[in-house]
Amino acid sequence: MALFNPDDFKVTSPLKLIDFPTDLNLPISDKEKETKLDKVQKDLSQWQDVMYAHNRYGVLICLQGMDTSGKDSLIREVFKEFNPRGVVVHSFKTPNSTELEHDYLWRHYLALPEKGKFAVFNRTHYENVLVTRVHPEYILNENLPGIEKVEDIPVDFWEKRFEQINHFERHITENGIIVLKFYFHMSKEEQRKRLLRRLEEEEHHWKFSPGDLKERERWDDYMRYYEEAINTTSKPHAPWYVIPSDDKELARYMVGKIIWEEMQKITDVKEPALDEKVKANFAEYKRQLEQ
Template identity: 45%
Template sequence: MADDRAERIAGFIAPLRVKPGSKVRLDRDFDPRYKAGLKKQEGIELLRTGVSLLAEYQERLAAQDTFGVLLCLQALDAGGKDGTIRHVMSGVNPQGVSVSSFKVPSSEELDHDYLWRYARRLPGRGEIGIFNRSHYEEVLVVRVHPEVLARQKLPGEQCGPDLWERRYREINRWERYLTDNGFKVVKIFLNLSKEEQRTRFLKRIDLPEKNWKFSAADVRERRHWDEYQEAFSEMLSATSTKWAPWYVVPADRKWFARICAAAVLAHTLMDIAPRFPDVGEEARKELLVTRRELAQEAPAGVPADPYTAGHPPAGRSGGRSGGRRKKERKGRKGRKGKKGKRG
């Protein structure tokens, strides 16, 4: 059953995956309004299934305590990062998930290398860490706004024309280091169209309850749309690797974007295939001893073990074995036959 689910999910997200080594051009290769032929109501049901699947595998991930997962979310303003996190992670145990948002770097952060502040927020083993914006800001915002780069205090010779290629290599190596140490890296770019962004900005202005979400800085960034599209295209081309692939998720339809994000994360967890640990023979013996002690403490009229009373083993129902039910049916048939002879 798990293999069937894994196969279906892999097929669903395959069109979203950036093939390592491919040359990406966003406006040509990925449609922000793509929805795989689904209708919204179908999508709502699929999202519920995906959230349930995530909850199941997150529990295994935490119990095994061997692997960790880092999910990087990138998008332009109004791309739907916050809503995606809220809906996709709605069914998981919050104790096993951390969300980190990265704003303008502090003076302390600027006194370290550009990956330092991201490394400090990495998840532990058994955890899912989500970067709401990530280390990829260092080849996106910093590239579009050279004044940000100037604040990073790099030695002059390190700011040459090969800076971005060097950062791509450094990021790829860092992510390879993480995966080699048991931390899976999965990356999602929420691909929003310019017209949909315009519509969402207007909604934030028109609805009083959404005014707090709007910032004039968002509109100023929109003026750099073409520069960002080029920066995203180059980033996807250079940093989608076999060990840490990029998925370009169509974001014009929020419901579909959330399904895709859930599927990508579920695929990552199913690929890890975490298992509940085997406690071992000695520990199992101790459990059985403890079970007997607890069963003996049951008050009068109460099942010794309420769980097994309510969850009979396979082949049992309502406390009667299959064999006993067969005997009872046979007995009833015999009594009917005797009555017929006497009649």
């Protein structure tokens, strides 16, 4: 019996995050979650090896969520069975001076996966319609024509950015990149507990930043803008999945399972056939090597 139905977490119609659970409370032990994730890890690793040989598709995994929602640990656990050549992780931070000399999507184009590989965006191009909406003053760093101060940002500015992002994702999917986007839906109370743990446990001190508390004060704003971004940009070619994330172990399995099931829909991925002339001469190649 399936533990969950991935389609229940895919955004195919407008949703309200406040109505969506942050914990499924499923009757499953941590050991069972670990066992199920182990299998998914191995299945995905083997599939990526075949995809690498096939050399037609790349896979882009986009991860978004509030601080402490579990993105880093999920990357470590879901992709740890991959051949290192098969997956590249990009953590997008505040744009540097070089990146600000280009449009906001430029650095994301540069990080797209090669054919045969996975790329994981830990924070993504969606920061440009999330953080910048909570802090519109950040837009001024982009030196956009006609925008000298926050009050100059047009009313339809964000609507146009959503349109640009939709075009970006449509363009890359039409050129062989499979796009899956995951929002880690965590409760505010669970975030409080995780931030406290960073303060109380010495090995986690390095993860704490006072800035996390300032952003936490804008929680409702972030929820509103996440909801709008997800509803506006979840498309059949680049769907969003909302993952209940109060239970980190279950969230990891869910993401891994969803990726695996989506990969099974790409039915033309297979190892390339060996040239018949080469295959016919195996005995001669073997003789040469044995000598």
